[in-house]
Amino acid sequence: MERNDLCWCGSGKKYKKCHMAIEEKMKLHAEKGEIVPKRKLLKTPFQIEKIKESAAVNTAVLDAVAEQIHAGMSTEDIDKIVYDVTVKHGAVPAPLHFEGFPKSVCTSINNEICHGIPDENIILKEGDIINVDVSTNLKGYFSDASRMFKIGQVSEEAERIVRVTEECVNLGLAAAKPWGHLGDIADAINTHAQANGYTIVEDIGGHGIGLRFHEEPFVSYVTPKGSEMLLVPGMMFTIEPMINEGSPDFYVDEENDWTVYTIDDGLSAQIEYMVLVKEDGIEVLTK
16 A cells, blocks of 8 residues: 555555554564464454444353353253343354354363353253353354353362463463564463463364454464464454363264363363454453
8 A cells, every 4th residue: 555545444544644554564574484464354443343342242141141150050041041142132143053053152061171062951060160152243243252150169170270271361361462472372371271280272272253253363372482473453363272181182072073072081171352452452352
């Protein structure tokens, strides 16, 4: 673009007053051999506002689950809460029928790493830990977050893995800086997980989000500091490490072809934030 052209992002500003400095800086990093995002991964001001509206619905849905979750309810009951609250806000549950997924939310209990399918026959009981992963499509704009819930009194082991997972996510968030790298987030998370005797699932990670349910980049949590894609203002992605009590290996349920289990039947926990890279820091959009 020419300096005095209106910026491609739709801000109404001239390119020289908007994205020119950012893209020139990206070019310098690219010339050093670093991985830089394509322009399409940088959300425009209009897109950001629309995605934030989706994120507000996503948070409202998780808050509704938090108010009602209890021992004795089924995971199908959770699915109904998610569907009803999402639709009430004029949105659609993003997982519903996504690549054949049959429900509105993922409910993963104890040794289930992710993609647990709600079922009227799966009843929450005292001592369970469960990840409820909610994703929202509001008029074509996507948001995503998950929370861990402890059902009643849980074991010391369950309490600890949930606490350490939350610490890992917050350390990853603190390590995320504009013009840093995705590997900085991974290193902070992996270091803390290993220091506490846990492992991180390597082949399933976070993802870009906003205009589609899953976008580039893939967000690993086991890569070195200073590696992976450059964090450029306008990028949007999830921080959602899956932390295992034992081996990082897993297997997928052969019957439903979705639910992912720990290979050794150990506990697993996951907490997911959705974040936006800004020029002055990182903004958490959902948690």
